[in-house]
Amino acid sequence: MARNVAIRYRRFMNTPLSIDAAAALLAEQNYVADRQLATAVFLALKLKRPLFLEGEPGTGKTEIAKVLAAGLAAELIRLQCYEGLDVNAAAYEWNYARQMLEIRLAEAKETAREQLAEGLFTGRFLIERPLLRALLPRAVPPVLLIDELDRTDEPFEAYLLEVLSDFQISIPEWKTIRAAEPPVVIITSNRTREIHDAVKRRCIYHWVDYPSAARELEIVRRKVPDAREALSRQIVAFVQHLRSLDLYKLPGVSETIEWSRALLALDSVALDADTVNNTLGVLLKYQDDIAKVQGSEAARLVEKIRREVAA
Ligand SMILES: Nc1ncnc2c1ncn2[C@@H]1O[C@H](COP(=O)(O)OP(=O)(O)OP(=O)(O)O)[C@@H](O)[C@H]1O
Numbered sequence: 001m002a003r004n005v006a007i008r009y010r011r012f013m014n015t016p017l018s019i020d021a022a023a024a025l026l027a028e029q030n031y032v033a034d035r036q037l038a039t040a041v042f043l044a045l046k047l048k049r050p051l052f053l054e055g056e057p058g059t060g061k062t063e064i065a066k067v068l069a070a071g072l073a074a075e076l077i078r079l080q081c082y083e084g085l086d087v088n089a090a091a092y093e094w095n096y097a098r099q100m101l102e103i104r105l106a107e108a109k110e111t112a113r114e115q116l117a118e119g120l121f122t123g124r125f126l127i128e129r130p131l132l133r134a135l136l137p138r139a140v141p142p143v144l145l146i147d148e149l150d151r152t153d154e155p156f157e158a159y160l161l162e163v164l165s166d167f168q169i170s171i172p173e174w175k176t177i178r179a180a181e182p183p184v185v186i187i188t189s190n191r192t193r194e195i196h197d198a199v200k201r202r203c204i205y206h207w208v209d210y211p212s213a214a215r216e217l218e219i220v221r222r223k224v225p226d227a228r229e230a231l232s233r234q235i236v237a238f239v240q241h242l243r244s245l246d247l248y249k250l251p252g253v254s255e256t257i258e259w260s261r262a263l264l265a266l267d268s269v270a271l272d273a274d275t276v277n278n279t280l281g282v283l284l285k286y287q288d289d290i291a292k293v294q295g296s297e298a299a300r301l302v303e304k305i306r307r308e309v310a311a
């Protein structure tokens with residue numbers, strides 16, 4: 001099994017890798033990418049550079065890492081970022097409890113002391129966290145997802161530079177660990193703050209925008225195949241209209257998918273104002289936004305869409 005997986009990965013990485021092959025890899029996993037994104041993925045794989053995906057929430061950034069891992073049959077190693085994330089949680093940590101235990105045992109046995117001094121800072125006492133795990137040797141290099149980097153702080157970004165440019169981590173008490181083959185690295189950010197240029201410079205950058213109506217319809221078709229085509233068209237048209245309104249938080253693709261599932265669960269065959277009003281909470285997550293759309297605006301949009309997209 002592991003051998004098959006490795007062969008599959010090698011075949012993909014070694015046969016003439018093309019933009020079309022990258023697009024097919026994503027499509028196979030039901031990810032609908034435009035040409036620009038397929039090109040960015042292709043370049044990241046081909047040049048073995050991290051892919052930096054920035055964009056609005058719910059537009060499929062995290063999903064890219066998941067589908068690449070599935071498509072390449074590689075392990076997905078995920079580092080979820082948060083404020084205060086440090087090296088101990090992201091890269092490695094010394095297992096102090098185990099070191100203490102070893103010291104106590106050695107104290108009891110005079111002869112073991114010298115041996116112990118050398119051995120305390122080696123792999124045996126190291127707890128591997130996601131960044132380090134992603135650099136360790138294995139048949140197929142993993143996909144390393146560094147999710148929502150904008151939630152961390154600048155010192156952590158600075159720490160990442162060594163990992164991203166040389167695919168290595170220096171452990172001062174022990175040695176430098178370098179990946180024999182770089183992992184596929186996907187970094188995402190919701191742009192709640194700007195990420196430092198030094199990080200971006202080491203990556204292929206791509207802005208993930210809301211999809212066009214045609215692409216969003218294709219996503220709904222693939223993700224909610226049981227929804228009727230006519231309803232899906234109306235759903236997509238409605239969401240696309242919502243995105244042109246002045247709302248605090250626009251719905252992402254994930255909301256479109258959830259709304260399709262919700263309407264399917266309600267046995268809807270076409271949009272009507274009542275159902276829209278009652279289910280707006282699936283699409284919009286702020287009361288001010290819901291209040292703006294509920295009622296006359298929803299009725300106007302439904303009427304407009306009915307004229308544009310025949311059910
Ligand atoms: N182009 C696409 N093709 C297929 N599915 C998509 C696409 N874009 C988004 N999705 C779906 O939308 C959902 C949300 O995607 P994802 O979690 O990757 O968004 P995100 O950009 O990481 O959002 P956030 O910033 O909130 O973390 C997933 O279920 C994913 O399957």
Ligand SMILES: [Mg+2]
Nearest residue numbers: 061062147188
């Ligand atoms: Mg995400």
